[in-house]
Amino acid sequence: MNxxxxAFDLDGTLTVSKSPIPPLMADRLRELLFHYDVCIISGGKFDQFRVQVIDRLEVSSEQLARLHIMPTSGTSYYRFVDGSWVVQYTEDLTPQxxxxxxxxxxxxxxxxxYWESDPFGEVIEDRGSQVTFSALGQEAPPENKxxxxxxxxxxEALRAYxxxxxxxxxxxxxxxxxxDVTREGIDKAYGMRKLMAALDLTSDDILFFGDKLDEGGNDFPVxxxxxxxxxxxxxxxxxxALEAIIQVS
Structure with missing residues (x-):
């Protein structure tokens, strides 16, 4: 494959909401990293990526160097450099x-x-470059969500409000x-354009997987x-799909 x-969305694409990637997906990503750079872009903060993805991967440092993590819809970008995860940029909102x-x-x-009196963890989370409202709380079970x-x-009603x-x-x-609330113009298209500029890639160099690619979905801007x-x-x-890609790589 040329x-x-x-690139991937996270929740709904690589795993169920706010859950670690399953062992089969960890295996697929490990195999993929032998052949391609991999980007994961989602609305969560970096710590969420670590819990859901990074800590589940049994890969070499060389493979981790090919993994690109873009939290909060690409308003920040992390790479594995000299044995640790290093932020490449972040675009925070002001505290006010x-x-x-x-x-x-x-x-x-x-x-x-919609305000829950007994939520599962934080309902409003300050992620620096993004503020996120989670109706049932950050730790709500997937089936409840x-x-x-x-x-x-x-x-949609709350978004419009x-x-x-x-x-x-x-x-x-x-x-x-x-x-999710960010600076104007921030979405997954913004994040992917930032990634292309950082890695000197064109759109033809990338394939993106997402579960919300219909108009109005948070993957649609890509x-x-x-x-x-x-x-x-x-x-x-x-x-x-990754099994088929790996077989021809």
Whole structure:
């Protein structure tokens, strides 16, 4: 396959929401890293990538050097250099803006009736370059998350509420129960363009896997970069596709 880098969304593409990648996916990524650079881009912070992916990989330092981690939709970028993970850049919101965003998210969730009195962990998380609302809390079980808003109506209502009050910021539906707020113009297309510039790649060099590539999904903006995309329904679909890619690599 004539590609230099394979890129992935995380939750719903490599694993279920906020869960470590399954052993089969860890094996697929290990094999892939023998042949290609790999990028994972998602709305979570770096610590989440470490728990869900990095700590599950049994790979060499040389392979880790080919792994590109882009937390918070590409507003930060990490590479494995000389035995440790080193931030290449980060584009944080100001502390004042992060407080303002958190206040609007809380007000919207309360007014719309979405604020949980007994959540599973943090509901509003300050990730520096992104503020994220997770309706049931960051540690909610996947089955609870998938049941909370199956048609996306709740997330869209809160997104619209926040966007109307913070018009100079980017407000988008994130994961299964989440809303992400960043600087204006920040999405996965932004992150992929930053990666292409950093690695001197073109869109033809990259293949992207995502589970929300339909219009309105948080993977959809990647299509605007010209990168070829593969839509998957779950991590099992991704594992099957990667098996075929590895066989011809």
């Amino acid at each position: 590609r230099r880098l394979i 803006r992060r407080v303002e965003i958190a206040d609007v998210l809380m007000a919207g969730a309360t007014e719309l009736g 998938y049941a909370w808003d199956p048609d996306g109506a709740k997330k 926040v966007a109307a009050r913070l018009p100079d910021l980017e407000v988008r539906v994130g994961g299964t129960t989440s809303i 299509k605007s970069t010209g990168i070829d995309t593969i839509a998957v329904g779950n991590w099992e679909d991704t594992a099957l």
